[in-house]
Amino acid sequence: MDLTLARLSEIPNLTVSRDAPLSAYTRFAIGGEADLYAETESVESFIQALAVARASGRDYMVMGGGTNLIVSDLGFRGIMLRFVAQRILAAGERVACDAGAVLQDLVDFAIDRGLAGLETLAGIPGSVGAAVYGNAGAYGYSISERVRQVRFFDGECVRMLDNAGCEFHYRESVFKRHKDWIIFSTELRLAPADAGALRKTADDIVKVRNEKFPVTMKCAGSIFKNFLLAELPAAVAAAVPEKVVREGKVPAAYFLEQVGAKGMSRGDIHVATYHANLIYNAGGGTAADLCALIAELKARVRRQFGVELEEEVQYVGF
Numbered sequence: 001m002d003l004t005l006a007r008l009s010e011i012p013n014l015t016v017s018r019d020a021p022l023s024a025y026t027r028f029a030i031g032g033e034a035d036l037y038a039e040t041e042s043v044e045s046f047i048q049a050l051a052v053a054r055a056s057g058r059d060y061m062v063m064g065g066g067t068n069l070i071v072s073d074l075g076f077r078g079i080m081l082r083f084v085a086q087r088i089l090a091a092g093e094r095v096a097c098d099a100g101a102v103l104q105d106l107v108d109f110a111i112d113r114g115l116a117g118l119e120t121l122a123g124i125p126g127s128v129g130a131a132v133y134g135n136a137g138a139y140g141y142s143i144s145e146r147v148r149q150v151r152f153f154d155g156e157c158v159r160m161l162d163n164a165g166c167e168f169h170y171r172e173s174v175f176k177r178h179k180d181w182i183i184f185s186t187e188l189r190l191a192p193a194d195a196g197a198l199r200k201t202a203d204d205i206v207k208v209r210n211e212k213f214p215v216t217m218k219c220a221g222s223i224f225k226n227f228l229l230a231e232l233p234a235a236v237a238a239a240v241p242e243k244v245v246r247e248g249k250v251p252a253a254y255f256l257e258q259v260g261a262k263g264m265s266r267g268d269i270h271v272a273t274y275h276a277n278l279i280y281n282a283g284g285g286t287a288a289d290l291c292a293l294i295a296e297l298k299a300r301v302r303r304q305f306g307v308e309l310e311e312e313v314q315y316v317g318f
């Protein structure tokens with residue numbers, strides 16, 4: 001028997017499996033198997049599993065809802081870990097939430113209690129932990145604006161970071177630079193507001209989202225990050241029409257459209273005909289085709305504009 005599997009199996013409250021098909025755990029629905037997969041609601045068990053993973057010398061990583069992952073066709077020769085605790089608690093305007101909670105559940109929880117600050121995140125798929133990790137956001141707002149503190153494991157002990165310590169930036173946080181740090185929970189500070197008005201805002205957003213990203217679409221939302229206007233080379237920034245700039249950002253789709261991205265395809269992987277930064281798997285897509293299409297898009301934009309598109313998605317097993 002696999003020694004690591006045997007050790008993981010001894011940890012209480014940990015569900016372990018081998019040869020886990022990651023295509024079934026990811027929204028893109030592509031990619032091979034993880035050698036081992038383990039999940040738990042318990043912080044203690046998760047830390048024990050991490051210790052086993054580290055001692056095994058094998059590769060390991062943590063995943064959330066799998067909505068922002070591209071998994072290699074060859075799978076992940078390592079241990080995939082998932083923290084699945086989902087508690088959400090409120091005390092006045094403060095809300096504490098486990099990393100494994102579904103972001104939409106947190107949004108709904110806040111709205112139902114007449115707490116404002118998360119309603120524009122309505123419809124963003126995935127877990128709260130990953131939303132903090134990637135500073136998820138939409139409509140000009142990001143989760144970072146509401147995070148008070150984050151409880152995480154730094155490889156040695158469980159610690160807290162306040163908002164400044166998280167070093168949030170557009171789709172960035174300190175956690176992205178420390179791949180071995182695991183977020184267990186976060187505390188947010190919200191503001192009182194009318195629940196009906198918040199619900200209307202959220203519903204309107206979800207309606208628009210569902211048209212752009214049908215719920216059954218096998219995709220990761222936007223493939224590439226948008227650009228901060230201030231960080232583009234001056235000559236490129238000067239050529240961007242004013243009407244394209246939104247909340248200080250230039251959509252990656254602006255550049256992609258001009259290099260003919262819309263409707264491009266490779267195998268069963270397609271760029272949407274209505275949105276140049278949306279790539280989806282029509283059913284039989286492979287990670288190889290997806291990566292080749294991404295590389296082609298990056299090369300075209302680099303050649304024509306001299307700027308480098310950066311993926312918002314995370315790669316697994318490459």
Ligand SMILES: Cc1cc2nc3c(=O)[nH]c(=O)nc-3n(C[C@H](O)[C@H](O)[C@H](O)COP(=O)(O)OP(=O)(O)OC[C@H]3O[C@@H](n4cnc5c(N)ncnc54)[C@H](O)[C@@H]3O)c2cc1C
Nearest residue numbers: 064065066067068126127129130131136137183213220221
């Ligand atoms: C249709 C669609 C629309 C989308 N729209 C948006 C949008 O408007 N705005 C936006 O910001 N994003 C958007 N996304 C992207 C995605 O929803 C977010 O990136 C989301 O936060 C990913 O959550 P997840 O739980 O699925 O993470 P996963 O895809 O499982 O993982 C993403 C990353 O988070 C890390 N991670 C997960 N959990 C933890 C943890 N507990 N501790 C440390 N690291 C962790 C993983 O290691 C991985 O690197 C969209 C995706 C889809 C499919």
